[in-house]
Amino acid sequence: MEYSIRQLADLTGVSTRTLRYYDERGLLKPSRVNEQGCRYYEQEQVDLLQQILFYRERNLGLDVIKEIISNPQFDAAQALEEHLIALMEQEKHISTLIQTVKNTIADMKGEERNMSDKEKFEGFKRELIEEKERLYGKEAREKYGEEAVDEANQKIMGLSEADYERFKNLEKEVLRQLEEAVRNKELPESETGHRIVLLHKDWLGYTWKEYSAQAHKGLASMYIADERFLAYYDKNIKGCGEFLVKAVDYWAGR
Known part of the structure; x- marks a missing residue:
């Protein structure tokens, strides 16, 4: 069955504006566009939209979703x-x-x-x-x-209530600063990278019995080897996971 953009919007609850934006971003292309510029979608696009919405519910960014669904092995x-x-x-x-x-x-x-x-x-x-x-x-x-x-x-x-809040806030701050560093094209070897590694170290301190730079680097190596770790850090901006791994490898123990 074929749906016009308005029919698809009514069916899914996704606004026509959002559908057009997904098209512009190369995330969801219509099956065809008529002479008047109206977009039409078939079952393949409907199924793909469902996947996109599921990934959005999991708080993944559009760039990450595009990379996932564009992979030939998807x-x-x-x-x-x-x-x-x-x-x-x-x-x-x-x-x-x-x-x-x-x-x-x-x-x-x-x-x-x-x-x-x-x-x-x-x-x-x-x-x-x-x-x-x-x-x-x-x-x-x-x-x-x-x-x-x-x-x-x-x-x-x-953990006490206060420590638990600090633990969660540290995690959020690490993510925030990673995204800012990647967005600003900072280097992992920079002072920004050093600051992020120290924050990450403090965060680990809430769960580790004792800290060691070797264990910190070992954990970072798991991040780069497992796509689930990278997906967590890259959920909004691609490259955050790689930045953290390189920063830890350079700064841990210095």
């Missing part, structure tokens, strides 16, 4: 499997948060014993651990051993 069925896993993890996360909110409301109403500050944030911390285990647990345990990974997880669960 497998739509495999991508859907990955989307399903991500959505199921999101569902689990939301369920945990819902239960935490319910417990907090009950606590406020005096319906059960007082919740400690630690318990109020336990759901967030547990979800963080489960997500990292799902994404990187196998590789981390093979590289660092069961005991080291378990100790890191226990350290996260033991």
Whole structure:
């Protein structure tokens, strides 16, 4: 079946303006454009739009999505499997948060014993651990051993509310400064790269028993070897993961 741009917008809830923008960016080209300039889409484009929207829900930037779907080895069925896993993890996360909110409301109403500050944030911390285990647990345990990974997880669960907030804010700041550095075409060997490595080191300190430059570089080597790590750092601007790896390799231990 063929859809005009207006029909596709009505069907998907994506505005015609956004569809035109996707066309301009080379992300979603219409199957044909008539003499009046109206865009038309067939099933192939409808399916591709669904993939784009799934990736957007996973907070990937348009440049990253374009690179993924333009890859000759892109497998739509495999991508859907990955989307399903991500959505199921999101569902689990939301369920945990819902239960935490319910417990907090009950606590406020005096319906059960007082919740400690630690318990109020336990759901967030547990979800963080489960997500990292799902994404990187196998590789981390093979590289660092069961005991080291378990100790890191226990350290996260033991964080106070204030420490947990600092831990999450550090992660956001590392990402922000990486994106700014890549956008400004900074070099990993620059003072900007040094500052980012120190921030990353501080962030690791919340989960590592003790810091070593060698372990820091080893972790960075995992980043460059695993596309999931790169996708995380490159989700908005491509090159952030590579910048971090090179900066850590140059600055760690100096």
